[in-house]
Amino acid sequence: MATIAAAPPAPLVDRPDPGLDLGALIGILRRRWQLIGAITLSVVLLATLTVYQLTPRYAAMSAVAVQTQKTQVVDIQDVVSDMAPDTATMETQASILRSSALMGKLIDRLKLDQDPEFNPAVEAAQGNFDLLKPASWFGERQQYKAPVEPLARARERTRITQRVRKAIEISVVPRSYVVEIRAISEDPEKAASMANSLADLYISDQIEAKYEATRRASGWLEERVAELRDQAVAADRAVELYRIQYGLVGGVSGGVDSQQLSEINSQLILARSERAAKEAQLSQVRQLVAGGGANIETSGAIIDSPLIQRLREQESEVVRKLAELQATYGERHPRIINATAELRDLRSKIGDEVRKIAASTANEVSVARAREGALSSSLSGLRGRVGASGQAEVRLRELQREADSTKTLYETFLNRYKETREQVDVQTADARIIAPADVPVNAAYPRKTLTVGLALLVGLIAGAALAFALEKLDNTVRGADLVERIGGGSVLTFVPIVSGKYENPEDVIIERPQSMVAESIRTLQGALSLIDVDDPPKVIMLTSSVPAEGKTFISTSLARVFAQSGKKVILVDADMRHPRLHKALELSNEAGLVQVLSGKGQLADVIRKDPKTEVQVLTAGVGAPNPADLLRSQRMEQLLGLLREHYDLVIVDTPPFVPMTDSQNVARLVDAMLLVVRWGETPAQVVTNTLRQVRKLGVPFTGTVLSQVDMDRHAQYGYGDYGYHYSKYGAYYGAKA
Structure with missing residues (x-):
């Protein structure tokens, strides 16, 4: 049995998520625009209905x-x-x-x-x-x-x-x-x-508030003024009664004794000064008299005497005349003798007058001393009386201060009371x-246009957020890059969803050979042929990760395409648990692979022909007690070897690769294994687990086929694989079905 050494599946590498770029964001919005639009429309409609149901305010x-x-109406302080x-x-x-x-x-x-x-x-x-x-x-x-x-x-x-x-x-x-x-x-x-x-x-x-405060203040002031008025009158009355009681008149310090004491004290001071002056004058005069009248001009009392002044003038005149006579006559001349006698007489008179002045000054000193003694005696008597009345004056001054303070406070309150009374009726x-507020024309609530606009914005944001969330939560396989990233090798073809009315979807290859589905199967045919040009694989198995991935459709369509190209092809249904190949081709399944492997039938008897093509078909048959044992048996290996010799291509349709071992038993006997993954449905983690099992067994894994691809939506994802070009150039390939 010749086998083709297929490349092992790429290692499973957890690559970091490249994140979403601007193109990816736009792609998400394009793919989910219907969801975004529905949410936005719902939010807007709900907001509109709510707004128009609300009572406008x-x-x-x-x-x-x-x-x-x-504004100051009156120039007085406010309360x-x-x-x-x-x-x-x-x-x-x-x-x-x-x-x-x-x-x-x-x-x-x-x-x-x-x-x-x-x-x-x-x-x-x-x-x-x-x-x-x-x-x-x-x-x-x-x-x-x-x-x-x-x-x-x-x-x-x-x-x-x-x-x-x-x-x-x-x-x-x-x-x-x-x-x-x-x-x-x-x-x-x-x-x-x-x-x-x-x-x-x-x-x-x-x-x-101001009126009430002013009114209360005015009332309180009125009561307070009346109290202070009575207190002021009582204080004045107390001062006057006390002054009369102690004979204190003329003010706080106006007592009679006090005034007399002051006056006598002043007179005594003057008397003492006068007596001291007279005594000094008397002493001076006596010294002059004792000195014989020399320096008589130095005494003020003598100088002030008019008589002595005239005598001194006469004396001077006689002295001058005597001097003139002495210059002319001798000492015994009668005229000189007369002049000398006259000078002597004048000087005698001056001496007599000085003695009189001295006697008069002595009398004045005696009088001054007597007056001083009398004043001193009077002063001593008054001091006794004034000392007795001093305590009374202290109390009088205290009463007077209290009376003055009470009157000042009374006048202050009286003036404030008059000001406040004037303010009662003048308040600003x-x-x-x-x-002032105008009657509004438009309602402030609800703001319909703004609310609907905000609802539109909220709806768009909510719809976009939900779209992004769904996109992030979508872990299904949707592109070749993801398949390669999780170790699924090359994506050999994208098989679109079959649209249109067919009794069996597999008939699209025959009825619409120019459709995108037929073209995708031919692409898979070419990819398999180019694996090894000199010795292409002859036994090919198709499996999947989970059921309902489209294995039977692709197996049937691939067999018919190879048959149309002139190849001798046999299609084997190895899914003994849930066979479907006979239904797709409208064949009987009473006998098939089960009977051949169990020895209950001959291969030539159970092989049937596709009613619409030249494909030979070996259905699964019925009654398999243990499919895994049959597929693992020597008969299965011999059967595939026999088919390899008589046919150009053997296509084996097998059940899902895990968890059953049916497909794993067949994988060791084939030349190439294709993994069918349903686009947008199969989770990437499920495919990853299948690929791990494939690597563990070392089977000839060739590549992956994405089935049931929605080409329009696939184009919206912006992938650069040839599936993207299918959607752009569908008219070139014919109808999408």
Whole structure:
């Protein structure tokens, strides 16, 4: 038996996944566009139906500016100071706008507690029509009745307030002093009214808060002023009574004794000075008198005497005359004698006058000493009386200070009370409305166009994500590169799916010889012929990894193609467990390979002819007790040797290679083994396990055939094998079937 040494299958190498490039991503989108489109359309339709079922809501917005400067109506200090619009203050104002107090005022002003939008109990009481409630078919409009119990009323009020608060959005515009009020309602006019009313209530609340604070301050000041007035009067009365009691007049230090003490003390000081001056003058005069009148001009008292001055002038005149006479006459001349006598007389008078001045000065010294003694005696008496009244003055000064402090505090509170009373009716808010809300024209929710657009985007993303996920989860064999990567050798051909109406798909080779299916089988024929041109394989087996891979179809079609080319071909069905070859060729299976191998029949008797070609057929037969033993027997080897001698080509259709050993027993007897893999159905891991078993047994593995290939989808994967070109040039090969 001649055999052809076929190349062993490529080693199984776990190559890294090259990942998805741009072309691969586009290919996935092309292949899964129907799934992506279906998901996108579903999401868009669902979103559209949902959007158009929702009740439209309208949003109206008003804006309030917190003023950094306040209009000063009167030039007095406010009881409530102006706000400093920093971040904390702006957030505080926003919280005030969200407060339950303002929400309650808004509910009361617009009667939102009677509005079904915010109080579902009103709608229920009115008995609106409901198809599922027959009682509402003839319903009469009822008057809503608020709960009577306080707890029930409080709960209902809380629920209404919460709904109203949810319908109003308060936000502070960044880097500004503006607070925006956005009200949402089913009624556009109601939305505008809510926004404007809340802004107006906020302004009014500020004015009321200031008015109330000023009013309370004014009332407190009025009471405090009355108390301070009584205290001031009482303090003044205490000062005056104390002053009268102790005879303290003229102010805090105005006692009579104190004044006299001060005056006498001053007089005593002057008297002492005067006495000291007189004593000094007297001592000087006495020294001059004792000195004989020399240097008499040095005494102030003598110099100040008019008489002495005149005498001194006369003395000078006589001295001058005497000097002139002495120059003319002698010492005994009468005129010189008279002049000398006159000079002596003048000097005697001056001496007498000096002595008088000395006596007068002595008298003045005595008087000064007496006056000093009297003043000193008076001062001693007054000091005793003033010492007694000093303690009284201390207490008086204390009372006076208390009285002055009380009066100052009273005047301060009185002035502030008058200012505050003037402010009660003059209050301005620290905010103003800068943008009243207009009635919205378009609904803010739902935003139909945006929602549908987003749904379209979400649908596309979801569809693409699902497509990528399915692509990643798809571990089936779809291309020659994957077959080669897992060790499946070369892909000898791609057999397309048979389309069209045929009683048996195998007849496409005969009825449509120019079809892509027929061309793919001829491609396999050529590949087998080129394995060894000089000695091509004569015994070829076809197997698969799992059932329903298309082995029988390819075996039958390959045998018919070889027969059409003039070869003498026999087709053997070695799948004794699930034979199908006789059904494909419409032959009887009463006797076949089982009978030949078991010795119950002759080969010539069981061989049949294909009704439509010259192919000889050996069906599987029936009644095989143990197919593996028959295929492993010596008879099987002898049978194949006999067929090799009488036929140009023997094609053996075998069952799946694992887990049964039927195909493994046949593989050691053939020249070439082809592995049939169903495109897009057989997992790559299953094929890998089969190839591992093939390598382990060392059978003549030739290559792989991809069967039932969807050429259009295969082209979408962008593979560069010739299966890709089948789809592009299908018109060249004829009909796809």
